[in-house]
Amino acid sequence: MRRSGHLPRALALIGLLIAGPVFAVQPDEMLSDPAKEARARELSKGLRCLVCQNENIDDSNAALARDLRLLVRERIEAGDSDEEVLAYLVDRYGEFVLLKPGSGGWNWLLWAAGPLLFVFAAGTAAVYIRGRSRAAAPGEAGLSAEEERRLRDILDRQG
Structure with missing residues (x-):
């Protein structure tokens, strides 16, 4: 009897889908200096992907997010401070680029x-x-004399 390999393949696919955001930052984007790469990663956590809008740029696979990641790394390589990098991005894209404006x-x-x-x-x-609560409760309006007479007549006929 042959066993099909569907279950291991399905589990591998699910694993890749769950780990998808891990692959967002590509190796060719990373800086060679670990300290500068750590700065870039920390800055990227606070920057919104303008396509996905609720993800930071490190977790997004969108082309614009890649451009923003590269731009952050270019500014860091150019010697900008963290504040200068953020100011540059806000000037260019507006405060919407910040996840926490x-x-x-x-x-x-x-x-x-x-x-x-x-x-x-x-x-x-x-x-x-x-x-x-202050409104007057609707009172029970009593029967008019005519209504009371008719009611008595009806009750007398039945009883």
């Missing part, structure tokens, strides 16, 4: 929007609930 400038509005909307919603809910 600062809270200065107009960004304070984005940072404050969540808490402000929560406070507004809580205030609106409190005013609504308070207004409902």
